[in-house]
Amino acid sequence: MHSARVHVVDDEFLAHWDEEAQPEGDALVAGPALRGTALAVRAADCVPVVLADPHARVIGAAHAGRAGVLSGIVTATVTAMRDLGARELTAWVGPHIHGECYEVPARMAEAAAAIVPRTRATTRWGTPAIDLTAGVAAQLAAAGVSVAYVGPCTLTSDALHSHRRDGAAAGRQLGLVWLG
Structure with missing residues (x-):
């Protein structure tokens, strides 16, 4: 959806799950009551972020596209995780299009930088x-979340899916996090 909507996966959420009418949103979080639960995020050029606090046994997965970053999906996900008891979060930022490749119209770039200043960039040309890398990193840092990994650029790596490069034929990367 490219939103800031986060769903808490709990017994109530699962009781109302409907494969035909999946809930709209861009992040899922789960807490210690759901041992054995896995959360996933799919992305091509958008930023997949998985998060965990292994001590509090709280996990999250967020899809952070341009609109999601600008509307605060990363911060909303961290807040939802903290509401479940997370205190020491670590994030893994998966493969996505990097700033030096994510060309946009000047007006769009200025509008983004007005909301999340760290997103200001210029392509390598x-x-x-x-x-988005810098924007997500800034939001995670402001929330006190450490980043363990940042994936490569999807546009420049032929081993990864990129909607910008491959169009409608692009597949998706999948990020997973689970409670053991």
Whole structure:
């Protein structure tokens, strides 16, 4: 959806699960009551973020596209996880399009930088861009979350799926996090 909507996966959420009418949103979080639960996030050029606090046994998965980053999906996910008891979170930021490749119209780049200043970027060929990597990193740092890994650029790696490069034929990367 490219939103800031987070769903808490708990017994009530699962009781109302309908494969035909899946809930709308861009992040899922789960707490210690759901041992054995796995959460997933799919993305091509958008930023997949998985998070965990192994001591509090709280996990999260967020899809952070341009609109999601600008609307605060990363911060909303961290807040929902903290509401479940997470205190020491670590994030893994999966493969996504990097700022030096994410060309956008100048007006869009300026609008993004007005909301999340760290997204201000220029492509390696000198045109306006949005740096989702920096935007997500800034939001995680502001929330006190350490980042353990940042994946490569999907546009420049032929081993990864990129909607910008491959169009409608692009597949998706999958990020997983689970409670053992």
